[in-house]
Amino acid sequence: MPKLTIDGIEIEVEAGTSILQACEQLGIEIPRFCYHERLSVPANCRMCLVEMERAPKPVASCAMPCGDGMVVKTNSETVLKARKGVMEFLLINHPLDCPICDQGGECDLQDQAMAYGFDRGRYLENKRAVKDKYMGPVIKTIMTRCIHCTRCVRFINEVAGVPDVGAVYRGEHMEITTFVEKAIGSELSGNLADVCPVGALTHKPYAFTARPWELRKTETIDVLDAVGSNIRVDTRGAEVMRVLPRVNDDINEEWLSDKSRYAYDGLKRQRLDRPYVRKDGKLVAVSWADAFAAIAAKVKGVAGNRIAAISGDLADVEAQFALKELMGRLGSANLDCRQDGARFDTSVRAGYLFNSGIAGIEKADVILLVGTNPRWEGTLVNARIRKRYLAGGVKIALIGEQKDLTYPYAHIGAGPDTLQQLIDGSHPFSETLRNAKNPLMIVGMGAFQRADGLAVQAAARITGEVYGMFRDDWSGFNVLHTAAGRVGGIEAGFLPGEGGRDVHGILDGASKGEIDVVYLLGADEIDTAKLGKAFVIYQGHHGDAGAHRADVILPGAAYTEKNAVYVNTEGRPQLARLAAFPPGEAREDWKILRALSEALGATLPFDTQSQLRQRLLAANPIFAAVGQMTPATWSPFGVQGAVDAAPFVSPITNFYMTDPISRASVTMANCTEALVGPAQERTGTHG
């Protein structure tokens, strides 16, 4: 391990550490533009120059590995002069349009110019001007501001795996462009604006709407997929102005998918802001008391087994737990949080969790994807698989629909019969799995959303057993969920009770007239036509399919408007925090259920959220470990049986619109038009 001296401080670092990283370990700040810790190192901005003894010139610290006995100075006269020189050259062609630049106030160039900039320009010639480029519906470009750090090029090639951006021409004429004025076909394109150190790439939906210093920042989590990305919601007043990722190396590193980032404009549209009751076939706005009275009048006296509840993709744990308690008090066991109709065994935690953890993907040496399109079902899980692929030495295989996943894989089958072949060892890929040290399997909802879901789950489990995916030192069996509410619902027990109906049974019963009351907790992705003549209560935040069919609407809060627990696909409980208050008369969801329970004469035994959480903890202690994964113990799950040979189909047909919020978003509609439409037309002739 090399030992070196930086600014008179001795430090010993891991071999291969760059001087810049060593400086960071010492808390010495080195200015930089092109260097980004999660991207490759091109050393082309020259801002991180430091002085090194016995080196004839200043060296770029980001690309210089530490060597034994090096003596480095980061604050000498020479260093300051060198950095000032670099800064002056960077500013030669950079426009001084900070007052109208969206990056203003959070711009690396602006900040570093404060430290290394000269107070006037010596450049009297004309500055160069560059035509703006089209980079799709979410990235706005002002290319004259570009300083050619190539972070965007490296990000899109390395992390996103969509080689659409490049630097054309050379020297002073160099320009960053997409491959001929084309929208970037990546679900991670929003990160381009994050990695851009200047205002060349900015967020189109956020353009000219706010300044960073006037925003209130709330650290919370994303719920538009089951990954549970850590985010920061920036609000001004009651309005969400933008969503940015937060660093969490276990989950999203520092990236965020475009849906999670840009669907926030959907929070302002189609909102349910007051209770409604259907009178003579029309929804009429009423007071909370009247809405509760209408429900009480209908529900009182109805036998418990004729009442049912379905929770949706965005439902938080507290609301599902409160609704479960309420249903228990009403004598109903008909409840299900799997509104998508997926059939899988929930009796063993290992059977429905992403057991290896998302970060665990990096330890795998063989990855088997079953009935999933991780690029759309868990974009950042896919980014992690790509990261693993780039590290080398991994074999990836897919059973299911063939899609471009941004890394090469072997397509070894389309349906569950391939799993059977893997179990009996007759499939050629068995050999690879047998030789794997840490085999990893990711099973998607496409494998469970079918009549033989339980048998597929058992087949996947046996495959895992055969190839050593359940070991004391390695859990390689993973389920990738598509909804943020799902695992939380299962952990809170929002599942059919003794003799209760699951979502298929509920819809079946409602259409046959065996269920009289259906409570939809934000459930919009069900076939509402099957609700028959049932009395439908819809509690949620958007006027989507569920509200359209409802007899009573109770306006709830969206994920940015409540303090709530969500559990991601890894089984990791995380806290969403209130960033803005719900609109109009809408309320936090558990409060609505608590108030309703009183009106129904079945008062729930908690008056505050902390009392509710106490009860929740008593019911299931995993909720105590906020931000942590509680390892699941393994025992057999699934129901062995005959499987259908039909191929797996991914449940997501449009990445940009999967829930009521993203369906209400204009940005997501633009993305759909620009990216999903043409891609579908291309199928068959492309690749």
Added chain:
Amino acid sequence: MSAPASDHGHEPTSFAFTQENLELAQRIIAKYPAGKQASACMPLLDVAQRQNGGWLPRVAMDAVADLLGMPRIRVYEVATFYTMYNKNPVGKHHIQVCTTTPCWLRGSDDIVHACKTKLGIGLGETTADGQFTLGEVECSGACVNAPVVQIGDDYYEDVAPEHVDGLIEALKRGERPKAGSQIGRRSSEPLGGPTTLAAFTTQADD
């Protein structure tokens, strides 16, 4: 300069290597180890440019990218980086006058002027009959015999303005003027003859 999509209105809609060039391309690709086919990008672009009459339309770059299994943008980056790949159509004879310092000191400005006058076009322009394109380039790497003019694949060295007329007339007649020094200098010997090792020159003669 704009994006590689050229706006000159000559952009063809398709490009395919001829059988002969495809075989040549395969021979070039075979020089590189498996998995490193991208190394063949530059020679293949050259093959494509020659096949397409001296310039590279976007479809040709795409064809090279697809043949090598490279992202298309990577090929555009290469093609736009080098000035020797012409992104716009050029005439049958592409006259490139070097105007970098050594040639300029030796009178390249006069050469450019002579070319302009003779052809009646400016730098970067093509004659109406599509025969000649005139351009200035950075160092051609033949400074010892400056000034130098490249026409097609040939270097014409020690060029004086009075040579220009003859060269262009010969090209117009369909001839290929003798390349190399226009004043009869042997390779890049000193103008006044050898000054050292003079005794050996007879043996070293080619």
